[in-house]
Amino acid sequence: MAHRWKSTLSHADVTPYDAYLNRRQLMGGALGLGLVSAAGMARASQADLELNSWEDITQYNNFYEFGTGKEDPFKHADALTTDPWTVTIDGMVERPGEFDFEDIMAEMTIEERIYRLRCVEAWSMVVPWNGFELSDLLAMAGVKPEAKFVRFETLYRPDEMPGQRSAWIDWPYIEGLRVDEAMHPLTIMATGIYGKPIPNQNGAPLRLVVPWKYGFKSIKSIVRITLTDEQPVGTWEQLLPREYGFYSNVNPEVDHPRWSQADERRVGGGLFAKKIPTLMFNGYKEEVASLYEGMDLRANY
Numbered sequence: 001m002a003h004r005w006k007s008t009l010s011h012a013d014v015t016p017y018d019a020y021l022n023r024r025q026l027m028g029g030a031l032g033l034g035l036v037s038a039a040g041m042a043r044a045s046q047a048d049l050e051l052n053s054w055e056d057i058t059q060y061n062n063f064y065e066f067g068t069g070k071e072d073p074f075k076h077a078d079a080l081t082t083d084p085w086t087v088t089i090d091g092m093v094e095r096p097g098e099f100d101f102e103d104i105m106a107e108m109t110i111e112e113r114i115y116r117l118r119c120v121e122a123w124s125m126v127v128p129w130n131g132f133e134l135s136d137l138l139a140m141a142g143v144k145p146e147a148k149f150v151r152f153e154t155l156y157r158p159d160e161m162p163g164q165r166s167a168w169i170d171w172p173y174i175e176g177l178r179v180d181e182a183m184h185p186l187t188i189m190a191t192g193i194y195g196k197p198i199p200n201q202n203g204a205p206l207r208l209v210v211p212w213k214y215g216f217k218s219i220k221s222i223v224r225i226t227l228t229d230e231q232p233v234g235t236w237e238q239l240l241p242r243e244y245g246f247y248s249n250v251n252p253e254v255d256h257p258r259w260s261q262a263d264e265r266r267v268g269g270g271l272f273a274k275k276i277p278t279l280m281f282n283g284y285k286e287e288v289a290s291l292y293e294g295m296d297l298r299a300n301y
């Protein structure tokens with residue numbers, strides 16, 4: 001690919017990252033990780049980008065298929081079988097099919113992406129994902145020009161996902177993006193964290209990460225990707241359409257009907273951690289604002 005987005009985050013002064021680098025060197029690239037050069041990352045130094053710990057990232061989760069408590073996914077997601085795993089790519093594509101996760105991985109370039117994750121509930125983390133650009137996967141399938149949206153679907157397997165045995169959510173979990181959002185170089189399919197395969201509670205074996213949108217857009221454990229000309233209705237939009245819209249771009253100026261979105265609490269800072277200001281498009285304004293030029297972001301929440 002001609003254009004590949006590079007992280008601008010610096011880690012010179014981040015202890016967990018140093019530990020991570022050492023560990024990664026020890027692993028000797030067993031996971032096929034591409035090393036991002038320190039120089040490439042050193043363009044901007046931001047104190048708010050200290051990586052969350054492995055424990056923060058993997059023991060405080062939203063994955064309602066395993067329950068609504070923040071620790072439920074960590075406690076219950078072990079039961080999920082992720083091998084074998086098939087992803088169906090269908091709808092308006094040149095080459096629809098069912099693809100084994102391993103075959104997808106063999107075709108994709110795995111990179112590290114350090115992104116903020118901002119939940120609509122006003123907590124956040126900084127996560128060192130490993131994954132590939134969704135645009136590369138979509139190119140493999142060949143998006144037809146009439147496709148306008150991408151619809152994503154999570155696994156439905158109530159035997160292994162106890163949360164799916166209660167019907168207050170119309171399972172499976174669904175999310176959607178416009179094709180241009182899906183093709184944006186910041187949009188990735190994450191398959192790892194800290195250089196290890198992504199744990200079940202974080203959405204194994206592959207989950208979407210759209211860092212400028214509220215976390216619920218980043219759908220986990222994906223089994224189907226459908227190109228369509230109809231705007232998909234996501235699970236949260238379907239449940240509470242006045243609170244959760246299709247776009248759900250992080251925006252400190254547009255409050256949730258029931259709480260402010262102006263600031264957030266970093267997970268891991270303790271109960272009395274200071275709130276930090278939420279950034280427009282979660283800090284990715286420079287990269288993504290042009291996608292929404294001329295749009296009323298209050299109406300298109």
Ligand SMILES: Nc1nc2c(c(=O)[nH]1)N[C@H]1C(S)=C(S)[C@@H](COP(=O)(O)O)O[C@H]1N2
Nearest residue numbers: 061062063064119154173215216218219220
């Ligand atoms: N299938 C599915 N995907 C999901 C969710 C879910 O309940 N089910 N929760 C979402 C929400 S609300 C958030 S904030 C993120 C949390 O990701 P994390 O647990 O890896 O931090 O996952 C999103 N993806």
Ligand SMILES: [Mo]
Nearest residue numbers: 119120215216
């Ligand atoms: Mo969330």
